[in-house]
Amino acid sequence: MPTMEDIAKKVGVSKGTVSKALNGAPDISETLRKTILETAVTLGYTRARRGAVRTLCVLIENMDYAKPEDFGYDIIAGFRQMAEPSGYSVRVVDMSKEMQRSVSYDTFMLQEGYLGALILGATLNDPWMKEFPTSRTPAVLYDNLILGNPTISTLGVDNNEAIGQAVNALCGMGHQKIGYLSGALGSHITQVRYKSFFHEIRRRKLPSGVSMAGYAYSFSECVNTHLPRLVDMGVTAVLCSSDLLAHTALIRCLELGIQVPQRLSIIGFDDLPFCAHTSPPLTTIRQDRLQIGKSGYYALDSLLNGVPISSLLLHAQLILRGSTGPAPRL
Structure with missing residues (x-):
């Protein structure tokens, strides 16, 4: 386990100078402080180990x-x-x-x-x-x-379990053609949920071509581009990657005269506080954020x-x- 003496020897300064640099003393130049910090990191010195x-x-x-x-x-x-x-x-x-x-x-x-x-x-x-x-x-x-x-x-x-719950519930209501809407697949979690959706519908032998899903960088672009397309394909339920996207879809359905849930069921993800107050109230997958x-x-x-x-x-x-x-x- 490296010590301040090891850092001092590597940089060619005193142990006291290393201590000052690590503790933000004002009489150490930024150049020297940067050198000492980078050396400490390279050697594997961490405050976690020292408990300082x-x-x-x-x-x-x-x-x-x-x-x-x-x-x-x-x-x-x-x-x-x-x-x-x-x-x-x-x-x-x-x-x-x-x-x-x-x-x-x-x-x-x-x-x-x-x-x-x-x-x-x-x-x-x-x-x-x-x-x-x-x-x-x-x-x-x-x-x-x-x-x-x-x-x-x-x-x-557990996103696989969560998506599975949603698809199970929709199948129990008689939905056989389920679509998916997502923001851009530029994060780990959007990719996980996207893959989980296709895994779950394929497992149940539901229609599972790539056309059953749509994604875009902005929620409005996603909904404007893909929601009417999914409805025209005969989709009767849509699972969304977030509550904000699901709420955007609810609003767009109102504008298009698509009745929710009579014509199209919509599910969000997160259970943000506003979900209980949308029109109609939004079905969603709850993450217990306090427990997280x-x-x-x-x-x-x-x-x-x-x-x-x-x-x-x-x-x-x-x-x-x-x-x-x-x-x-x-």
């Missing part, structure tokens, strides 16, 4: 979290509810691609004194995603998967204690409301 600071962070992007109705709010609350009584302080840090390009993940965590991170909203295009396969600082990634690194864990719900946050702490605490958790998946729950009903006779 008990601060965890939530790194977040592409996800609202300021208000109770925001998706990230309860996740962060659940994480805090577990971490703070255990003696950790928690900081929420807005993450951007510019920040990731300016400093490596391990260096950022070391210079800020964070032992580990819960990471929310990261995309496959994020610079740090390329570093996680070999990073040394513990991290739990929500809805992202990194293989082969014992300091990285995946957190989420608590489980994120559990996984991160395990990593910090040398337990290499690979994946932690929670059960999801199908919430039936007024946007789904018996299949129409076409």
Whole structure:
């Protein structure tokens, strides 16, 4: 296990200079601080191993979290509810691609004194995603998967099980032609849900050509392009990759005179607070976000204690409301 003496010897400075650089002392130049931090990371020195600071962070992007109705709010609350009584302080840090390009993940965590991170909203295009396969600082990634690194864990719900619940319910209502709408397939989780949908309908020997699904970068483009096409194909139910997309589909159906659920049943994913108040109320797959946050702490605490958790998946729950009903006779 490398020490500050090892870093000092490698850089050619005193142990006191290394300590100052690691702790943000103002009398160390930025150039020297950067050299010391990068050397510390290269040697494998981490504060997690030294136990110097008990601060965890939530790194977040592409996800609202300021208000109770925001998706990230309860996740962060659940994480805090577990971490703070255990003696950790928690900081929420807005993450951007510019920040990731300016400093490596391990260096950022070391210079800020964070032992580990819960990471929310990261995309496959994020610079740090390329570093996680070999990073040394513990991290739990929500809805992202990194293989082969014992300091990285995946957190989420079992999407295969969740999609299966939705398809089962629709089949039980008599639907035999089910479509799927999604945002762009630029994230791990959108790809997982897309594949899960086709796996589930093929398993039940339902129509499963690629034309049964549609996706686009913006929700309005997706709905405007693919919803009328699916209806014209005789689809009687649509599963959407998110509640926001499902709500957009509800509005478009109203504009097109497509009755929900008499002509078309619609299911969302997440169970955001507004789902109970749409017209009609939205059937959706509920993710218990408070439990996701608590489980994120559990996984991160395990990593910090040398337990290499690979994946932690929670059960999801199908919430039936007024946007789904018996299949129409076409």
